[in-house]
Amino acid sequence: MKPVKIGLLGLGTVGGGTVNVLRRNGGEIARRAGRAIEIARVFTRNPDKPRICDLDGIEVVTDPWQVVNDPDIAIVAELIGGTDIARELVLGAIDRGKHVVTANKALIALHGNEIFARASEKGVMVAFEAAVAGGIPIIKVLREGLAGNRIEWLAGIINGTGNFILTAMRDQGRDFADVLAEAQRLGYAEADPTFDVEGVDAAHKLTILAAIAFGIPLRFDQVYTEGITRVTQEDVRYAEELGYRIKHLGIARRRADGIELRVHPCLVPARRLLANVDGVMNAVVVKGDAVGPTLYYGPGAGAEPTASAVVADLVDVVRTLTADPENRVPHLAFQPDALADLPILPMAAVETAYYLRLRVADRPGVLADVARILADEAISIEAVIQKEPRPGQTDVPLIFLTHRVQERALDAALARIEALEAVKAAPYRIRLETLE
Numbered sequence: 235m236k237p238v239k240i241g242l243l244g245l246g247t248v249g250g251g252t253v254n255v256l257r258r259n260g261g262e263i264a265r266r267a268g269r270a271i272e273i274a275r276v277f278t279r280n281p282d283k284p285r286i287c288d289l290d291g292i293e294v295v296t297d298p299w300q301v302v303n304d305p306d307i308a309i310v311a312e313l314i315g316g317t318d319i320a321r322e323l324v325l326g327a328i329d330r331g332k333h334v335v336t337a338n339k340a341l342i343a344l345h346g347n348e349i350f351a352r353a354s355e356k357g358v359m360v361a362f363e364a365a366v367a368g369g370i371p372i373i374k375v376l377r378e379g380l381a382g383n384r385i386e387w388l389a390g391i392i393n394g395t396g397n398f399i400l401t402a403m404r405d406q407g408r409d410f411a412d413v414l415a416e417a418q419r420l421g422y423a424e425a426d427p428t429f430d431v432e433g434v435d436a437a438h439k440l441t442i443l444a445a446i447a448f449g450i451p452l453r454f455d456q457v458y459t460e461g462i463t464r465v466t467q468e469d470v471r472y473a474e475e476l477g478y479r480i481k482h483l484g485i486a487r488r489r490a491d492g493i494e495l496r497v498h499p500c501l502v503p504a505r506r507l508l509a510n511v512d513g514v515m516n517a518v519v520v521k522g523d524a525v526g527p528t529l530y531y532g533p534g535a536g537a538e539p540t541a542s543a544v545v546a547d548l549v550d551v552v553r554t555l556t557a558d559p560e561n562r563v564p565h566l567a568f569q570p571d572a573l574a575d576l577p578i579l580p581m582a583a584v585e586t587a588y589y590l591r592l593r594v595a596d597r598p599g600v601l602a603d604v605a606r607i608l609a610d611e612a613i614s615i616e617a618v619i620q621k622e623p624r625p626g627q628t629d630v631p632l633i634f635l636t637h638r639v640q641e642r643a644l645d646a647a648l649a650r651i652e653a654l655e656a657v658k659a660a661p662y663r664i665r666l667e668t669l670e
């Protein structure tokens with residue numbers, strides 16, 4: 235059979251890695267796909283920039299539409315990122331009857347509903363394994379491997395940069411900005427690293443995971459999103475002392491009254507596998523009713539790990555090029571007319587345990603006042619730590635762990651605690667999940 239011609243949009247970290255993997259493993263890939271996959275054209279804005287890949291024999295163009303409009307190209311791999319031009323190019327490729335492979339989580343999370351509807355109309359595939367958790371085939375797992383299950387919840391470390399930072403803060407006592415700069419140098423961080431540290435990147439990925447886990451539309455605007463910028467060395471140390479690690483998690487949980495969809499720092503018992511996922515590695519725990527808890531672990535970013543997912547999608551698309559569209563795996567795992575419009579629950583309705591860090595005046599009765607407010611709101615305390623004041627200081631940190639409670643009760647308690655004269659700074663909360 236003739237090779238399938240593909241076009242690449244973008245030659246950055248992921249694009250360069252994809253060229254390398256396709257070239258190095260071309261023989262194995264053809265044996266799997268049943269045909270060779272040939273890169274016909276690549277688009278890059280800067281053709282003269284030094285590359286991590288060899289472009290010998292590949293036509294390089296500086297107008298992306300020369301890829302999208304090329305009638306010989308059957309599959310377009312969108313690896314430029316962003317949501318404006320990428321959306322136009324992806325819709326343009328679909329309109330021209332081309333299949334699309336993308337690593338673009340923001341594009342899928344924000345515009346996936348529109349893109350999949352258009353792709354279904356045109357009978358083409360849009361594959362996005364590389365959009366979530368880099369090289370871990372978590373989309374395939376949820377869409378196919380666990381298709382017999384009712385998914386109850388999933389929780390994942392789905393931003394490598396954030397995990398790299400939290401790990402270095404714990405293991406090396408390094409400060410935040412220094413580790414972030416290293417993650418950027420290594421090509422893990424987003425073009426705008428606030429997407430990593432403020433949780434937006436993880437929220438894009440969680441949106442996609444929740445849609446294919448529960449058969450709901452993509453609802454990025456309803457994900458509660460909190461980053462790691464307020465986590466201090468002090469928090470990392472207290473968590474350790476209490477037997478926990480701080481991880482930045484994306485959590486999606488099915489409840490009788492709706493879906494919890496949240497990204498935030500989280501204390502996890504130190505003995506859990508998820509608590510021991512370090513550096514740029516990602517991991518996702520999925521709890522299905524039949525299979526029980528399952529864990530998927532691997533590199534969540536970087537050139538070749540992400541290319542591994544892009545190329546797997548290319549192979550999948552090539553294998554089903556001639557299949558009738560209705561016999562392909564649905565984009566969002568469930569048939570489009572069977573998606574359920576389940577409500578996303580507000581954070582006030584979420585139930586979890588908490589780590590609280592207060593800074594209080596060191597004098598008799600303060601601990602009792604705080605404990606009284608927690609008791610008034612029916613919040614049960616699991617542990618308390620209070621240290622000696624540092625030399626020359628009169629304020630002390632006061633750390634609480636609570637049992638599980640609805641977030642609205644904790645909000646009410648914290649408002650009252652903050653108003654106490656002895657409380658010297660806004661209390662900081664980190665949610666705590668045992669993931670049992």
Ligand code: HSE
Binds near residue numbers: 367368395396534
């Ligand atoms: N910036 C992302 C991360 C890259 O750190 O996980 C992969 O999506």
